[in-house]
Amino acid sequence: MERYLIAMQPLVTTSQLERTRAIVKAFSAPGAHGTRLQLYLNEQRELKDNWAYEYWINDMYMNNPLPLPVNSNPGMVFPPRKFTTVHDVARYAARLLDGVLDHKEILDKKALPIERATSREKGQPLCMTQYYRLLTSCRMPGKVQDSLYSRLEDNQDVKNNNEHIIVACRNQFYCVAVKATDRGRLTEDEICSQFLHILNDAPCLASPPPVGLLTGDNRRKWGDNRESLYQDERNRRNLDLIAKSLLLICLDEPLPANFNARALRTSSSSSASGNLDETNRGGYVGYIAGHRDETNMAHQMLHGGGSSLNSANRWFDKTVQFVISNDGVNGLCYEHSPAEGIAVIQLIEQLLKKCDELPPGSHAPATLHSHLPPPERLEWQLDARMHRSIQEAAQNIDGLVEDLDLYVHRFTGYGKNYIKSCNVSPDVYLQLALQLTYFRLYGHLVTTYESASTRRYHLGRVDCIRSATQxxxxxxxxxxQGEGGGLKSPPDSEVSDDELLNMGKKVTFSLYTEQKKLELWDAAVKRQTEIMIDNIMGQGIDIHLLGLREAARETAPTAAHPLPDIFLDETYRIANNFLLSTSQLPTTSDTFMGYGPVVPDGYGASYNPHPDMIVFCLSAFHSSETTSTWKFAHSLEESLTAMQKLTQLKNSK
Incomplete structure (x- = not known):
């Protein structure tokens, strides 16, 4: 409770903090409500492998009704490939999948090496559970709550040695058997042949109803629609095949180089009915990756570009979706609930290394292997109600895509090599850079989320590093101090924006010496480091607060019994309104990952520090009157430059 008060001190008014302090005192007094809830959690600890896991996954994912694209599923951009013919596309997809099958065999043998902590009690084993969920899971929508299907827990499927994938091409879905008990695992050439069949077949077919759009709709609406689809035997088989597949491979059309997400509404109506004409469907083949910037590529991975482009060529519930566009742009969209980014990145880097290191093989066109049955195309039985639902889903996802303000920014001034020379953790340094950036724009700090791995504990996922410290x-x-013009008054402040602006204009010199700034910098670094260590060692506050809140619900005399005041307090609302949602997602390859904001007026900010540069993927919503990723990137550039000048001064002493 003390840590909670300290964390909220720089984010709320004095009166709010004093009210919360009184609530906390009453809540945590001996024999009070809080101490009784703590005893309940202690009992749950003895009964469960991880008392927090179910609370956490339900709060973070399963109870969240928002659509998965942008709001939940991250996207990852791989280095573009050079494709000359359709055979190159098929070969690359086959090589990726062959690497996945190698990895799956290791998982099936439970032979994945256990990772160990590299800092703070080095050598502690880390939980590997989420690595085993990547290729065995699918998120299932529900009318009340989502659930996570796992083949590992499916008694009917656990002994099944057969493996299949789903391939999406021009909104058609194909089931490709890649391993069978009667003939074993397909070779890379045989897999390539299956992809070629699909790439030749899909363009010859009439546009199908874009059923994939349903998976990008509100989770409760999709849960209702999925239940309706499941009543038909053919649909039920399709849905089961997708849920039990290893992964999806989405063979996309490129986004236009001048892709404008805000212009989608003019074209969504035709695509929603499944009558997209061939000009729109194939009109972008001529674009090459060199004409598309990284922001454009990130849009494609996050959501597909809308209903008139590739958003129906997805099944957003599936954990792993590889996206391969015929212009060489490729990457990943993944459903977040089974695993964190670290598990995904490890697999991806392993696969990309294989694609780069193995000889390209025969450049002769792969032949269609006649001894293999062709991929099974999934056909759907849809009534008028379902067609209307697809149209509504198209409008909704186009609105979401249109609203996304996305910007990929490569900062080339320096990278983690310089940061480490300052004896500062790159993660700590960049978290403080984000705080400085936000303050430059708005004149106050806001609740900030940074994920901290808790894998030292069985089933541990993440807790929250709160970077907006005093x-x-x-x-x-x-x-x-002295910059003035960018300052805005914090919420609930008695000083207006205009008054603060005038104050800023009057103060044109700094009241702080460089030595004082360095002292404050050292204190900020020390505090950020302490919070980071607390979290990875299991001493964060957010999971504990969540547990106490859910314990209150579970032990309430009636369902209508109010929560304790601490969870109804305005400070608690502010504490969970993450206007900055951040994460370090480091890779050794030239890949990067991004995601959308978690609140309407917020920013998403992932960062990938390389030796001599830093890649940021910034997101916000156009509908917010207060956010702009371009302005944030500009402020971030200024912040990183100012920080280098400050730290150089320290290094010179």
């Missing part, structure tokens, strides 16, 4: 506020205030 020490960070003291430092950014000193750094921005």
């Amino acid at each position: 020490e960070a506020l003291n430092w950014v205030t000193a750094m921005c």
Whole structure:
């Protein structure tokens, strides 16, 4: 409770903090409600492998009704490939899949090496459960709550040695058997042949109803629609095949180089009915990856581009979806609930290394292997109600895509090599850079989320590093003293924006010496480091608070019994309104991952520090009057430059 108060001090008004302090005191007094709930959690700890896991996954994912694209599923951009013919597309897809099958065999033998902590009690084993969920899971929508299907827990499927994937091409879905008890695993050439069949077959077919769009709709609506689809035997088989597949491979059309997400509404109506004309469907084949920037590529991985492009060529519930566009742009969209980014990145880097290291093989066109049955195309039985639902889903996903403000920014001034020379963790450094950036734009700090791995514990996933500390506020205030123009008043402030702007214009010199800024910097670094260590060692506050809240619900005399005041308090609402949602997603390859904001007026900010540069993927919503990724990137550039000047001064002493 003390840590909670300390965390909220720089984010709320004095009166709010004093009210919360009184609530906390009453809640945590001996024999009070909080201590009784703590005893309940202690009992749950003895009964469960991880008392927090179910609370956490339900709160983070299963109870969230928002559509998966943009709001939940991250996207990952791989280095573009050079495709000359359709055979190159098929060969690359086959090589990726062959690598996945190698990896799956290791998983089936439970032979994945156990990772160990590399800092803070080095050598502790880390939980590997989420690595085993990647290729065995599918998120299932529900009318009340989502659930996570796992083949590992499916008694009917656990002994099944057969493996299949789903391939999406021009909104058609194909089932490809890649391993069978009667003939074993397909070779890379045989897999390539199956992809060629699909690439030749799909363009010759009439446009199908874009059923995939349903998976990108509100989770409760999709849960209702899925239940209706499941009543038909053919649909039921299709849905089961998709849920039990290893993964999806989405063979896409490229986004246009001048892709404008905000212009989608003009074209969504035709695609929703499944009558997209061939000009729109194939009109972008001439674009090459060199004409598309990284922001464009990230859009394709996050959502597909809308209903008139590739959003129906997805099944957003599936954990792993490889996206391969015929212009060489490729990457991944993944459903987040089974695993964190670290498990995904490890698999991807392994696969990309295989694609780059293995000899390209025969450049002669792969032949269609006549001894193999062709891939099974999935056909759907849809009534008028379902067609209307697809049209509504198209409008909804197009609105979501149109609203997404996305910007990929490569900062080339320096990278993690320089940061490490300052004896600072790159993650700590960049978290403080994000705090400085936000303060430069708005004049105050906001609730910030950074994921911290808790894999030292069985079934551990993440807790929240709260980077907006009082020490960070003291430092950014000193750094921005005298800048003036960018300041805005914090929420509930008695000082208006205009008054603050005038104040900023009057103060044109810094009241802080460089030495004082360095002292405040050191304090901010120390505090951020302490919070990071607390979280990875299992001493964060957010999972614990969540547990106490859910314990209150479970032990309430009636369902209508109110929660304790601490969870109804305005400070608690602010504490969980993450206007900055951030994550370090480091890779050794030239790949990067991004995601959308988690609140309407917020930012998403992932960062990937390389030795001599840093890749940021920034997101916001156009519908917000207060956010702009371009302005954020510009402020971020200024912040990183100012931080280098400050730290160089320290290094020179």
